[in-house]
Amino acid sequence: MKVSKVWGVVCVTLFAVSSWAASTPTVTLSVDATSAQRKIFHATLRIPATAGDLTLYYPKWIPGEHAPDGPIVDLAGLKFFAGGKALKWRRDLEEMFAVHVEVPSGVSEIEAHLDFLSPATFEGGFSAGSSATDKLAIISWNQVLLYPKGYKSDDINYSASLKLPEGWKFGTPLPITSQSGNEIHFATCSLTTLVDSPVITGEFLKVVPLAQDPPTEMDIAADSAAALDAPASVWDQYRSLVDQAQKLFGAHHYRDYHFLYTLSDHVAHFGLEHHESDDSRVDERSLVDDTSRKLAAGLLPHEYVHSWNGKYRRPYDLATPDYEQPMRDDLLWVYEGLTNYLGWVLTARSGLLSNELDRDDLAITADELDHLPGRSWRNLQDAADSAPVLYFAPSSWYSWRRGTDFYNEDTLNWLWVDVIIRQQSKGAKSIDDFCHLFHGAPSTGPALKTYTFDDVVNALNQVVSYDWRGFWTERLTNHGPGAPLGGIEGSGWKLVYDENPSEMLSSMAGAYRFIPAAYALGLNLNGDGGIVDTVEGEVAANAGIGPGMKVVAVNGRRFSPEILRDAIKAAKNSSATIDLLVENADYFKTYKLDYHGGEQYPHLVRDESKPDLLTDILKAK
Numbered sequence: 001m002k003v004s005k006v007w008g009v010v011c012v013t014l015f016a017v018s019s020w021a022a023s024t025p026t027v028t029l030s031v032d033a034t035s036a037q038r039k040i041f042h043a044t045l046r047i048p049a050t051a052g053d054l055t056l057y058y059p060k061w062i063p064g065e066h067a068p069d070g071p072i073v074d075l076a077g078l079k080f081f082a083g084g085k086a087l088k089w090r091r092d093l094e095e096m097f098a099v100h101v102e103v104p105s106g107v108s109e110i111e112a113h114l115d116f117l118s119p120a121t122f123e124g125g126f127s128a129g130s131s132a133t134d135k136l137a138i139i140s141w142n143q144v145l146l147y148p149k150g151y152k153s154d155d156i157n158y159s160a161s162l163k164l165p166e167g168w169k170f171g172t173p174l175p176i177t178s179q180s181g182n183e184i185h186f187a188t189c190s191l192t193t194l195v196d197s198p199v200i201t202g203e204f205l206k207v208v209p210l211a212q213d214p215p216t217e218m219d220i221a222a223d224s225a226a227a228l229d230a231p232a233s234v235w236d237q238y239r240s241l242v243d244q245a246q247k248l249f250g251a252h253h254y255r256d257y258h259f260l261y262t263l264s265d266h267v268a269h270f271g272l273e274h275h276e277s278d279d280s281r282v283d284e285r286s287l288v289d290d291t292s293r294k295l296a297a298g299l300l301p302h303e304y305v306h307s308w309n310g311k312y313r314r315p316y317d318l319a320t321p322d323y324e325q326p327m328r329d330d331l332l333w334v335y336e337g338l339t340n341y342l343g344w345v346l347t348a349r350s351g352l353l354s355n356e357l358d359r360d361d362l363a364i365t366a367d368e369l370d371h372l373p374g375r376s377w378r379n380l381q382d383a384a385d386s387a388p389v390l391y392f393a394p395s396s397w398y399s400w401r402r403g404t405d406f407y408n409e410d411t412l413n414w415l416w417v418d419v420i421i422r423q424q425s426k427g428a429k430s431i432d433d434f435c436h437l438f439h440g441a442p443s444t445g446p447a448l449k450t451y452t453f454d455d456v457v458n459a460l461n462q463v464v465s466y467d468w469r470g471f472w473t474e475r476l477t478n479h480g481p482g483a484p485l486g487g488i489e490g491s492g493w494k495l496v497y498d499e500n501p502s503e504m505l506s507s508m509a510g511a512y513r514f515i516p517a518a519y520a521l522g523l524n525l526n527g528d529g530g531i532v533d534t535v536e537g538e539v540a541a542n543a544g545i546g547p548g549m550k551v552v553a554v555n556g557r558r559f560s561p562e563i564l565r566d567a568i569k570a571a572k573n574s575s576a577t578i579d580l581l582v583e584n585a586d587y588f589k590t591y592k593l594d595y596h597g598g599e600q601y602p603h604l605v606r607d608e609s610k611p612d613l614l615t616d617i618l619k620a621k
Contacts, residue, residue: 026157026188031144033201034165034182036137039118039130042077043144047112049082051105055149056112059142059195059323060097062127064273064310066329067388071128071143072097077115082107097324098149116143122266125391129268136202136221138262138279142195142323152321153191160194161185170201171219173258173276193446195323196274196311200260204228208235211242215256222263223284230287238300240620241350245304247621248346248432250440253312253447259300263287271299273306275446283511291507297352298361302343308439309339316450329387333380333476334456337410341418342435344411348618355618359604360504362415362488365408366495367602369483371522373536374402380409381476395524396547399535409484413475415617416487417460420471422613423490424464430617433463491614494607499569499599517565520600521578521593525551529559531582543591545582552588553581565599572598 028046035042047056060070080087080101087110092098103110118137119130127140139162147156164170164182174197175187189197202221206228210216218238222228238259246252254276262281271280280303286296315331348358369375383390383406390404418431438451438459453472460468475484485495501509501516509516514532518525522538525531529551534541554563555578567578577592606612 024155024157025148025151026159027145027147027191029141029145029158029160029194030163031139031160032163033137033139034163036118036132036165036201037134039120039132041116041118041137041139041144043114043116045112045114045146047110047146047148049101049103049107049110049148051103051107054101054103054110055092056099056101056146057149057322057324058097058099058146061320061323061325061327062142063196063318063327064306065126065391066327066332067391068326069126069128069392070097070323071116071124074117074119074128074143075114076117077113079113081111081113082109095324099146112146114144114146118143119268122268124268126268126270126272129270131267133223133264133266135204135223136200136262136264136267138221138260138267138281139199139201140195140279141198145191145194147191147322149324151191153195153323154321156191157188158191158194159186159188162199164201165203168201168203169205170199171205171207171217171221171258171260172199173197173254173256173274174199196446197277198260198274198279200262200279208238210235210239210259214252214254216242216259217257218259218261220259220261220263220287223266227263227284227288230293234287234293237351241301241304241346241352244346244349244620245301245308248342248349248435249308250436251443252307253439253444254307255445257304257307259304261300271303273303273310275307275311278303278306292511294353294357294504295507295511298343298347301346301350301352302339305339305342305346308435309342310335312444312447313439313449313451316452319448319450328385330381330385331451331453332384332387333406333410333413333472334451336404336407338414340407341411341414342431345431345617349620351620355615357504358618359493359614360502362411363495363502363602363604364505364508365411366483366485366488366604367497367519369405369409369412370485370495371519371535371538372399372402372405372483374398374400375480377479378402379477379479380406380413383409395532398524398533412484412487414487416475416484416490417468417471418617419487419490419613420466421460421464422616424466429463432621434460437462488604488614489607490610491617492607492610492612493604493614496603496605497600498603499601501599501601502603505601515561515564516601517561517568517599520568520597521595525564527561539593539595540591543593545580545591548584550583551580552583555579556581568595568599571596 025048030044032042058072060068089099089101118132131138162184177187178185200221204225205221208218258277260277260279263284265284267281269281280299282296283292286292317328347353421429457468505516513527515525522535522540524533531549533547551559554567571578577594580591
């Protein structure tokens with residue numbers, strides 16, 4: 001159903017009033033996380049009820065995850081009681097996230113017991129992923145609760161408490177009413193607010209103030225004290241991030257903000273946005289190791305932007321009334337794509353990366369999309385529409401399937417938008433003006449203002465008159481060939497290739513254990529020669545090589561990354577083929593690759609025939 005911007009604002013007001021009305025039911029939720037080191041969390045709920053069938057839901061569609069991936073497979077120990085007697089219950093046969101409880105007459109409240117089994121190994125994604133170690137844990141409330149059918153998440157309240165391991169500290173955007181030892185009681189809030197407000201906790205936890213108006217801080221949990229000992233300059237860069245974001249949008253939509261940052265090699269790594277916080281998880285040494293810090297630099301800017309773009313301004317069909325109704329992802333090119341572009345911009349403006357490294361990152365993005373044959377059949381719109389399944393697609397056959405690369409493609413597209421605005425206004429306006437208009441004043445607490453495709457087009461036209469409808473229709477439906485490089489080229493730069501990998505590419509290769517030299521052959525190789533993917537239409541695929549195989553020798557010599565790189569270099573000045581001995585499920589075969597193009601590494605270089613808009617885009621305000 002099409003929902004106007006005005007109705008979106010009205011909905012916010014009505015929900016806020018009703019969620020605190022006297023008739024609003026309140027569920028009491030008590031979570032015991034004292035066994036977090038064992039990767040198990042215990043929860044008890046007291047839920048208002050009346051006689052008959054009580055249908056309870058486990059959260060299915062989690063905001064920001066864009067898929068029906070609530071971790072119900074890890075829900076265990078489910079039991080229900082009333083007056084001390086066990087109640088019968090059964091799972092719904094059509095909706096696995098629903099259970100039906102038989103409530104006897106005379107009962108006004110039932111008690112539910114459940115456990116959440118956090119994955120014991122580094123696996124899963126988002127709130128389904130591993131979330132606890134011996135020294136820390138992240139509590140995502142959607143993991144440890146049920147909610148009754150018939151209520152919008154804004155219209156039912158939860159009174160939550162949390163018990164932590166002895167001596168553990170914590171951080172959360174939830175207001176606290178009391179704390180006794182290791183037990184914390186939080187202010188009663190709507191289910192919407194609770195699910196939107198995770199808790200980070202651990203033995204080693206550091207709080208770093210970033211701003212006072214509004215209050216903003218980093219709450220950082222790590223698997224060691226040493227991981228928290230970052231240089232003072234790092235905190236200054238994150239303070240600059242807050243300052244630059246406020247200038248970019250011109251207002252804020254939170255009471256206070258908490259960067260919840262987890263440093264561990266043993267929890268799932270991702271970033272998940274919330275209105276007044278984020279849940280971002282990276283390698284243990286991501287603050288203290290220079291290379292790791294650079295590779296993680298863009299994560300917090302991205303998640304912080306989501307407070308404005310994704311939480312405050314949200315596609316109308318992602319603003320569902322509860323966690324059972326399907327969310328539609330057709331506007332993720334704004335929700336995630338614009339966020340990815342603005343996060344990339346703020347990473348440079350804040351100093352988290354130098355302009356040169358930020359450009360290197362953009363060159364890698366452009367290169368990946370310029371060699372993505374899957375764009376020939378799956379356009380950008382279908383990539384967004386298919387997000388609920390693509391988030392969980394394997395790495396093999398990525399180049400032909402495509403994945404959730406609407407993040408990267410729209411970094412290029414929104415750069416193009418920024419360049420057009422600057423060109424059409426003769427430098428008087430930029431994407432910053434769009435952000436002020438679309439996401440800005442007045443400042444508020446958490447609020448929701450929905451939008452449609454038409455709203456985005458109309459707002460862009462208010463900034464500068466242009467055929468934005470035609471622009472975005474073309475961007476969403478085109479099939480290439482090649483990446484959308486109009487923004488890079490219009491900004492006074494161009495994508496080129498040479499035989500020297502950039503610092504960012506070399507760092508990525510070391511951290512993620514792939515071999516960038518192999519890209520010249522259309523191969524995605526890991527460090528031991530395992531073939532993750534081949535690029536359809538390029539040298540390796542044309543020769544018959546595919547994902548799941550393994551390169552064991554190059555030109556008759558045992559494989560190593562250095563041996564492969566030497567062979568690619570030598571073939572540039574030779575007519576000889578590059579011979580790869582490849583293992584394929586216990587069988588061996590030699591593939592002769594007729595390639596003589598040498599190593600190919602992407603870079604951005606200045607096009608002196610055009611003004612340098614890119615440097616101005618990345619300049620701190």
